[in-house]
Amino acid sequence: MKTLAAIILALAPTFAFAEEARVIRDIEYAKVDEISLSLDLHLPPAEIKAPLIIWIHGGAWRAGSKKSMPLKELVAEGHPVASVDYRLSPVAKFPAQIHDIKAAIRFLRANGAEWKLPTENIVIAGESAGAHLAALTGVTNGNAELEGTLGTHLKASSAIQGIISFYGASDLTTILSQSTPHGLSVRTPALELLLGDLPDAAPDLARLASPVYHIDKSDPPLLLFHGDRDPQMPINQSIQLLGVYELAGCTASFHPIHGAAHGGKLFYDKERLAIVREFLEQFR
Numbered sequence: 001m002k003t004l005a006a007i008i009l010a011l012a013p014t015f016a017f018a019e020e021a022r023v024i025r026d027i028e029y030a031k032v033d034e035i036s037l038s039l040d041l042h043l044p045p046a047e048i049k050a051p052l053i054i055w056i057h058g059g060a061w062r063a064g065s066k067k068s069m070p071l072k073e074l075v076a077e078g079h080p081v082a083s084v085d086y087r088l089s090p091v092a093k094f095p096a097q098i099h100d101i102k103a104a105i106r107f108l109r110a111n112g113a114e115w116k117l118p119t120e121n122i123v124i125a126g127e128s129a130g131a132h133l134a135a136l137t138g139v140t141n142g143n144a145e146l147e148g149t150l151g152t153h154l155k156a157s158s159a160i161q162g163i164i165s166f167y168g169a170s171d172l173t174t175i176l177s178q179s180t181p182h183g184l185s186v187r188t189p190a191l192e193l194l195l196g197d198l199p200d201a202a203p204d205l206a207r208l209a210s211p212v213y214h215i216d217k218s219d220p221p222l223l224l225f226h227g228d229r230d231p232q233m234p235i236n237q238s239i240q241l242l243g244v245y246e247l248a249g250c251t252a253s254f255h256p257i258h259g260a261a262h263g264g265k266l267f268y269d270k271e272r273l274a275i276v277r278e279f280l281e282q283f284r
Contacts, residue, residue, distance in 0.1 A: 021045050021075045024115075029107035030100065030151035035087065037100055037150070039108075040066050041115060042081040049078035050118035051161065051283035054105060056137075058128030058263075060190035061097065062089045070268045071125070079280065080117055082108055086133070089193035094209050097194075099148025101137050102158040110153035121283040123162035127263060128233060129190070131168025135211040135241065138163035139219045145208065162283055164223045164276060166267050167233050170241035171213075172199050172206040178234035186232050212244045221251040223279045225267055227260025253279070 024041040031037065055071060057064040066083040075081050086100035105122065112119040126134035138160040140146045147158065169175055172191065176199065179187055192198060199206035207213045222245055226238040238254060245252035255275060260266045 021072065029084075030103040032087070032100075032150055035091070037085060037087070037103070038066070039082050039084045039104055040069070042069065042072070042075045042083065043115060044075055044078045044080060047078055048080055048116055048118060049284060051079070051121040051123045051280060052108065052112070052117050052119055053079055053081045053280075054101070054108075054122060054124040054134075054160075055081050055083040056086070056101060056124065056126030056130035056134045057083065058126065058130040059088070060186060061094075061129045061133075061194045062190055064088075064130070070127075073268075073273060074276070074280075077277075080115070089190070093196050094194050094205065095146055095148070097133055098136055098140070098146045099150050101133060102147055103150035103153075105137075105158040105160070106153040106156040107151055109158075110156040121161045122159075123164060123280060123283060124160045125164035125166070126168065127166040127267070128168060131165040132170065132211070135163055135165050135168055135170060135222070136209065136214070138222070139211050139214045141218075141220075143214065160220055162220050162223075162279065164279065165225070165238065165241070167226045167230055167262060168237065168241075169210075169233060170237045170244075171210045173203065173210060174240070175199075175234065175237060178236045180231050180234075182231045183234065212241055215244050215248050215250065217249045219245070219248065219250045221279070221282065222253070223276065224252065224254040225257060225272060226254075227257045227262065227264075227266070229259060230262045232262040 022043045026038045028036050028038050057068045066085040069083040084104045087096045109119045124134045141159040195202045195205050224238045226235045242254045
């Protein structure tokens with residue numbers, strides 16, 4: 001009698017086994033003060049589709065890692081994703097985080113051909129603090145103060161063509177007044193680390209770090225998701241960003257998730273990913 005393994009081997013040629021996505025880890029995109037800044041590149045198993053997605057992890061600006069990347073289903077369908085590490089707030093204060101992310105984008109545009117990346121159109125996405133950084137990156141195309149001088153590809157463009165925000169901050173000057181007691185326990189120390197002080201004590205820096213103060217009619221399309229029971233990041237932060245976008249005449253779509261808190265599978269389920277796919281189609 002044949003063993004199960006022998007039967008599988010005998011039948012293997014008749015089956016089309018799905019290829020797996022390839023992950024190239026720890027690609028250095030810049031170096032600052034002997035700190036190596038790196039990204040992980042998630043490459044589709046077959047044909048690569050535009051756009052390239054830049055993923056920015058959350059973690060209250062002080063924690064988290066590029067290893068946390070929830071868009072694997074989109075990678076399997078053809079979209080390459082670059083998950084970016086950036087200097088966390090215990091290491092460097094704002095605007096170091098934006099300087100890092102823009103350097104990563106320039107690096108990918110300068111070197112993307114090596115991995116056949118579609119870098120003409122880039123969509124940036126993130127969750128929580130990462131969504132805040134993604135939105136800020138996306139609405140500050142060409143902003144010299146936030147561009148930075150990191151990396152060796154300063155002539156490459158860091159411009160973004162689309163933004164996806166999962167429960168992110170948009171206005172650091174209002175976030176504490178909108179927060180629940182639990183939210184304050186998280187955001188107060190996080191903002192002190194990020195800005196070096198509370199927003200009221202550093203108003204100019206807080207405004208520089210707030211996407212709502214940078215928006216104009218040239219900004220790229222925006223897709224927003226936020227849970228209506230989020231105890232950490234006030235849903236008003238997404239509503240405020242939506243309102244300023246609409247006043248500027250920019251394209252924005254807001255999808256509140258009823259019953260959702262701060263993160264979780266609801267944000268990346270079949271319904272929400274269908275909305276993301278539709279958003280991405282405009283950049284192909």
